[in-house]
Amino acid sequence: MTERFSEDEVVTTVTRLTRSQLVRYIEGRFVRPEREAGGYVFRRIDIARLELLCDLSVDLDLDEPALEIVLSLIDQLHAARQDLATIAQAMNRLPAERQAEILSALKRR
Incomplete structure (x- = not known):
């Protein structure tokens, strides 16, 4: 292939x-x-x-201007997902205590 x-x-x-x-x-x-x-x-x-x-x-x-908007939003979503995956990988390398602190801070939002 x-x-x-x-x-x-x-x-x-x-x-x-x-x-x-x-x-x-x-x-x-x-x-x-x-x-x-x-x-x-x-x-x-x-x-x-x-x-x-x-x-x-x-x-x-959809016409071309609408396609441009939709594709831009899709591209932004994919970039955000990649960023979150990178953050999750970094968090997984931290000690358990630090992970718990970060998760606790996120839950307080």
Whole structure:
């Protein structure tokens, strides 16, 4: 199973995606594939994002300004989840007493 996809493979894989939509999504920076001599190269995460873009634009009939807002919010949510996972990992390395102090402080909020 390949981890890198050409433009043709992406349009074939993401069945609701047209080549013109793909170009618009790249130009609008909704998806940011790598650029190589033969053209753009996409990763699995790019394909997942393109599937989401199709869901939002086709199923929910969102235009490009609305897509920009929704994707920004989704990106912020993913970043917050990554930050929380990093904090949880750091907390797990602390002694049990410090963990208890932090959890107690959080509960007081």
